[in-house]
Amino acid sequence: MPRPAHCVPQRWTNKPVSGLIELLPTLLEGLRLTLQITVVAAALGLACAVVAGLAREFAPRPLNWLAATYVEVFRGTSALVQLFWFFFALPLMGINLGAFLTAVLVLGLNTGAYGAEVVRGAIGAVPRGQWEAAASLGYGRAGTLRRVIFPQAALAMVPPTGNLLIELLKNTALVSMITLSDLTFRAQMLRAETLRTVEIFLLVLLLYYLAARLITHGMGRLERHLARGRDHGGSLS
Amino acid sequence: MNFDWGYALETLPGLLSGLVITLQATVLGMLVALTLGLLLAVLRHAGGRWIGGAARHFIEFVRSTPLLIQLYFLFYVLPGLGVTLSPLVTGVLALGVHYAAYCAEVYRAGINSVPRGQWEAAASLGYPAGARWRRIILPQAIPPVIPALGNYLIAMFKDTPLLSAITVMEVLQVAKIAGAESFRYLEPLTLVGVMFLVLSLTASRLVRRLEARYGRQARPA
Amino acid sequence: MTSALEFTGVEKRYGELAVLDGFELSVPRGEKLAIIGPSGSGKSTVLRIAMALEGIQRGRVELLGETLWDGAKRPPEKTLRRLRLHAGMVFQHFNLFPHMSALENVCCAPVDVLGVPRAQAQARGRELLEQVGLADKADSAPEQLSGGQKQRVAIARALAMEPAVMLFDEVTSALDPEMVGEVLNVLRDLAARSDMTMLLVTHEMQFAGEIADRIVFMDGGRVVEQGPPEQLLSQPSEPRTQAFLRSVLQPGRQAPAQD
Numbered sequence: 001m002p003r004p005a006h007c008v009p010q011r012w013t014n015k016p017v018s019g020l021i022e023l024l025p026t027l028l029e030g031l032r033l034t035l036q037i038t039v040v041a042a043a044l045g046l047a048c049a050v051v052a053g054l055a056r057e058f059a060p061r062p063l064n065w066l067a068a069t070y071v072e073v074f075r076g077t078s079a080l081v082q083l084f085w086f087f088f089a090l091p092l093m094g095i096n097l098g099a100f101l102t103a104v105l106v107l108g109l110n111t112g113a114y115g116a117e118v119v120r121g122a123i124g125a126v127p128r129g130q131w132e133a134a135a136s137l138g139y140g141r142a143g144t145l146r147r148v149i150f151p152q153a154a155l156a157m158v159p160p161t162g163n164l165l166i167e168l169l170k171n172t173a174l175v176s177m178i179t180l181s182d183l184t185f186r187a188q189m190l191r192a193e194t195l196r197t198v199e200i201f202l203l204v205l206l207l208y209y210l211a212a213r214l215i216t217h218g219m220g221r222l223e224r225h226l227a228r229g230r231d232h233g234g235s236l237s
Numbered sequence: 238m239n240f241d242w243g244y245a246l247e248t249l250p251g252l253l254s255g256l257v258i259t260l261q262a263t264v265l266g267m268l269v270a271l272t273l274g275l276l277l278a279v280l281r282h283a284g285g286r287w288i289g290g291a292a293r294h295f296i297e298f299v300r301s302t303p304l305l306i307q308l309y310f311l312f313y314v315l316p317g318l319g320v321t322l323s324p325l326v327t328g329v330l331a332l333g334v335h336y337a338a339y340c341a342e343v344y345r346a347g348i349n350s351v352p353r354g355q356w357e358a359a360a361s362l363g364y365p366a367g368a369r370w371r372r373i374i375l376p377q378a379i380p381p382v383i384p385a386l387g388n389y390l391i392a393m394f395k396d397t398p399l400l401s402a403i404t405v406m407e408v409l410q411v412a413k414i415a416g417a418e419s420f421r422y423l424e425p426l427t428l429v430g431v432m433f434l435v436l437s438l439t440a441s442r443l444v445r446r447l448e449a450r451y452g453r454q455a456r457p458a
Numbered sequence: 459m460t461s462a463l464e465f466t467g468v469e470k471r472y473g474e475l476a477v478l479d480g481f482e483l484s485v486p487r488g489e490k491l492a493i494i495g496p497s498g499s500g501k502s503t504v505l506r507i508a509m510a511l512e513g514i515q516r517g518r519v520e521l522l523g524e525t526l527w528d529g530a531k532r533p534p535e536k537t538l539r540r541l542r543l544h545a546g547m548v549f550q551h552f553n554l555f556p557h558m559s560a561l562e563n564v565c566c567a568p569v570d571v572l573g574v575p576r577a578q579a580q581a582r583g584r585e586l587l588e589q590v591g592l593a594d595k596a597d598s599a600p601e602q603l604s605g606g607q608k609q610r611v612a613i614a615r616a617l618a619m620e621p622a623v624m625l626f627d628e629v630t631s632a633l634d635p636e637m638v639g640e641v642l643n644v645l646r647d648l649a650a651r652s653d654m655t656m657l658l659v660t661h662e663m664q665f666a667g668e669i670a671d672r673i674v675f676m677d678g679g680r681v682v683e684q685g686p687p688e689q690l691l692s693q694p695s696e697p698r699t700q701a702f703l704r705s706v707l708q709p710g711r712q713a714p715a716q717d
């Protein structure tokens with residue numbers, strides 16, 4: 001059934017609204033890639049963070065140095081420089097990873113380097129008495145870490161990890177500069193096509209903001225979940 | 238393909254002049270960040286429900302969105318508003334605003350660590366709000382957070398290569414152009430990496446020294 | 459002449475908790491008044507309200523005949539600031555400014571707030587430090603001073619503003635016992651030679667009896683009993699005052715029994 005014609009107001013508001021809706025599919029397509037890169041790089045980053053963090057703290061000398069070098073190099077140089085080096089320089093040495101793998105690898109390693117410091121800090125913050133208590137109960141070093149130290153350190157790791165994930169999400173924008181059509185890349189493309197700079201970039205900023213809020217929200221839930229477990233432990237003892 | 242030392246040496250002067258631009262952008266950007274960040278922190282603390290709330294949301298929004306987009310936004314939108322700035326100035330502005338949001342949070346921590354009694358003592362001596370901030374609160378709030386601000390200076394330094402996206406001839410842009418001309422990216426990009434590594438490690442060492450100096454702060458008496 | 463401070467039907471609450479409830483107090487100019495009472499009785503709150511650090515919900519507070527608080531209405535910041543200049547406060551935890559030397563602590567507010575020339579403020583600051591027995595500590599940082607010295611600097615700092623009313627909020631409570639005496643001596647001296655109005659919230663009963671013209675006993679947010687020290691301390695009429703005095707004058711330590 002045809003709707004009554006509110007022609008005038010509708011036409012008046014129609015243009016910008018349909019304009020935004022026109023832009024959205026392209027941008028959402030880009031957002032999907034942005035999120036994919038974020039998730040994969042985050043997984044890699046977390047793994048690197050735990051391994052390097054523990055290695056710096058507990059591994060014997062050569063391994064320990066290796067971990068320290070990794071952390072210093074990735075924290076000491078710029079993420080964009082790393083990305084360019086892996087994308088432009090590495091292929092000349094015969095290693096060609098392609099844009100997506102390069103992006104995920106570099107952002108993952110970068111996040112992992114910062115994450116290693118988070119892991120180290122959280123483990124260092126567990127009181128010495130916990131190690132001694134575990135040792136007195138006959139736990140070895142690995143057992144102490146797994147059963148006693150890590151569960152306590154995990155809660156302290158959550159807020160800085162949340163910040164790291166947001167930094168990672170923001171850093172994914174850099175992959176637009178190595179030809180990947182993420183959210184930022186699509187925004188640039190649309191801008192060139194339509195010249196509607198303000199709307200496009202505001203929309204893109206909003207999408208990134210919402211993704212970041214999602215991370216904050218998720219980490220908040222995780223933190224409450226872990227803290228709840230701890231309270232139970234406290235009240236039982 | 239091997240690292241060609243001769244070629245590396247050839248690109249070095251160009252890279253060093255790019256590095257000068259990088260350092261200029263860092264220093265100027267940090268000046269903007271320190272000033273604007275302080276303003277945001279004070280507004281957030283003293284601005285009441287509306288202004289304080291606006292400052293808080295602004296900080297939150299800027300911190301949660303990519304610097305690159307903010308950079309493009311200023312680069313493409315400002316001219317449309319009749320503001321024409323050089324790419325470098327636009328870049329400095331974007332870096333400054335982005336890191337102002339981080340600095341504001343750092344200042345906030347410092348402000349919150351000043352005990353309530355200090356505010357009350359200042360009030361009891363008749364200090365008006367402005368002088369209370371200037372003479373009593375900020376001189377206590379800022380020194381302990383100088384190391385944290387130093388860390389953001391280093392972080393900003395590492396973000397300046399993004400200015401290459403808006404055609405600023407900073408060090409990464411120089412390296413990329415050199416690489417594109419000769420099809421040899423390895424040498425210039427590696428050199429850029431080493432420059433960043435050396436400078437930021439040195440700066441971190443300095444920040445650690447600052448921490449030693451300001452870490453043990455005079456406790457409120 | 460109007461009184462220095464006038465509290466009329468003052469009610470002050472934090473959420474559900476009523477700290478002052480129908481509180482009445484009139485302090486003539488020049489009086490040395492000690493306020494005693496159990497913790498949580500609202501003593502310190504009286505001083506904080508007089509210093510305009512906190513507002514009230516109901517009632518009225520006048521400082522030197524001018525309205526400071528009238529019900530829950532908050533006067534403009536400008537008025538608060540002007541009225542604050544009439545009063546000075548010494549805090550339990552000193553609240554010295556840690557980024558300034560002892561002398562700067564004393565002369566900063568005259569310079570910053572009153573616009574006194576720095577040299578003049580410094581000269582006056584040195585006099586005041588001498589008066590509290592700290593002439594040699596002028597250049598020390600607060601963290602280099604003992605608790606008793608800090609509190610004496612804080613007294614000098616408040617005096618430098620030449621307030622008409624001085625408020626002393628449990629100024630010896632945070633001190634180690636051996637330092638209480640030096641601070642009390644300063645106060646004693648001050649009470650004897652100055653015509654300032656002084657309000658002291660204190661747990662030092664003997665000292666209160668010595669220097670006060672009048673003692674007010676507060677409990678549950680109101681004045682329970684008041685009178686000249688001899689009478690209130692030795693022959694209190696209210697049972698609550700009697701109980702309180704018994705508990706402070708003969709706590710469970712090895713002090714000789716009081717009666």
